[in-house]
Amino acid sequence: MNSAETRTLIRALDAALLRGQRAAVASVVRVRGSAYRREGTRMLILDDASQVCMLSGGCLEAEVVESALEVIESGAARVVHYDLSEDATWGLGLGCGGSVDVRIERVEDDAVTRGWLEALRQGEAAALCVPLTADGQDGGRVLLRGDTVTGTLSDPALQAFALEAARARLHTRDPRAATLSAPDGQELFIDLSVPAPELLIYGAGHDAQPLSAQAVALGYRVVVVDPRRAYLTPERFPGAVLLPLAPDELQAELRLNSRTQAIIMNHHLDRDRVCLWHALNSEAAFIGMLGPRSRYTDLLDALAQEGHLPTPAQTARVHSPVGLALGAEAPEEVALSILGELMAWRRGASSTPLNGHEGPIHQTYVARSG
Known part of the structure; x- marks a missing residue:
């Protein structure tokens, strides 16, 4: 998600919180095959069903809003899978040919959330690490902001892996959010805040x-x-x-x-x-x-x-x-x-025409230092 979109989302969230509205943030945490946006794309959903920013070209938003309203009521974060190749699901004939997983979380007033939102507001380098547990259990959250670590994960080994991976990703040329597999097979979503280029x-x-x-x-x-x-x-x-x-x-x-x-x-x-x-x-x-x-x-x-x-x-x-x-x-x-x-x-893209390209439109980006 580029910095212009992030600024738009944060301004809308700050205005909503000032009005006393509740809100949730939906983030793309995994993409398989072709999809409109990539991991780290965010959308804000307010308790009146209004939304700011988009996760797709229009095929996901209505469904995500419905799920987000439930999360706002319950407070329980969830990961929802959307298969864009199943035209019958949407009835729109889109046929994107891929699937996405979206994590939806209510915006709370806790130290990790406050630090994360402040990093996004200021355009600071930071990484928010969240386990994607299969059973929906809360595995905690940990925020790396400069040299400061806020919050904890329930698994100390996973936290050590998360912080090491987060530091590595923040030092690539074009830092990007991603879902990674830890050595023991646990999945971890690393969301990033990076200074504007x-x-x-x-x-x-x-x-x-x-x-x-x-x-x-x-x-x-x-x-x-x-x-x-x-x-x-x-x-x-x-x-x-x-x-x-x-x-x-x-x-x-x-x-x-x-x-x-x-x-x-x-x-x-x-x-x-x-x-x-x-x-x-x-x-x-x-x-x-x-x-x-x-x-x-x-x-x-x-x-x-x-x-x-x-x-x-x-x-x-x-x-x-x-x-x-x-x-x-x-x-x-x-x-x-x-x-x-x-x-x-x-x-790290080739800048060649996409005409005739088979497979996912978005190439796989290789993390590079520098």
């Missing part, structure tokens, strides 16, 4: 505007840096952090971390050269250069003449030209091309 745009020109707007819509924390203050206005870049920094201020004033994906698009050779060197000497995991490959090699030559020789490890993070080969021309199309590559890179 950061997109740093060097340059506030006309073509940077749709890139920023589309990235904000996708849940990125967008930062735009440019020395021209007149270009850095909320009207041009709604939702973005705006930094009016001159090239010689970057090293001292702007630090990039391993979640940062940087795009250099100043359309100015001198600024691009300085920004490229700044990005290469940062922890940014992805550095995209707008324009032809020859422009990038010219910038490397210019850096070499200044005595700046990047290492192979540094240049391996550079994507030039940045973007997928979509035939993009207009700024909005170029933005789509760039963000498409960023999504494929984050999730």
Whole structure:
């Protein structure tokens, strides 16, 4: 579930609790075959049967709401199995060809829930670990938030496995929720809260505007840096952090971390050269250069003449030209091309057309560090 959806859900939940409404959260904990969404997708259901966010393309929601209302009344969490290949069940002729398991839990006022919701509100790295017991028994919950552990599982061995697995998943490039099997066969759902990915745009020109707007819509924390203050206005870049920094201020004033994906698009050779060197000497995991490959090699030559020789490890993070080969021309199309590559890179996807693909649409993602 992306950060934009999470913010929507949390805002709705906070408003409902302020009104005194009871609520439940339904989470996809397992997907087999093809399904619309993946593990970790959440939906909020209120006691008046209203809902926020979706678990599917529309085939599950009504059934999930009915089950959630029962959970809100009883307080007993449950896991419900939905087979999307059984058209007769839904009468909608959807034929998705897969199945999903959905865990539904009433929102309570306890330490684990408070900590989990606060992590989601703040966009902090955290993992909520919940056993999926076959008999419906409460196996406890444990929350890993930074170095703090809140709550316990009834099985100490399972808790040790949960915390180790949670830490490992939080340190992958694109942390994703999942249901795992412990060594003894017990199943454990690990839900994740992760900081929003950061997109740093060097340059506030006309073509940077749709890139920023589309990235904000996708849940990125967008930062735009440019020395021209007149270009850095909320009207041009709604939702973005705006930094009016001159090239010689970057090293001292702007630090990039391993979640940062940087795009250099100043359309100015001198600024691009300085920004490229700044990005290469940062922890940014992805550095995209707008324009032809020859422009990038010219910038490397210019850096070499200044005595700046990047290492192979540094240049391996550079994507030039940045973007997928979509035939993009207009700024909005170029933005789509760039963000498409960023999504494929984050999730380890091939970015090839799905046409003719057999089997589940969503590929299996391999956990990677970095």
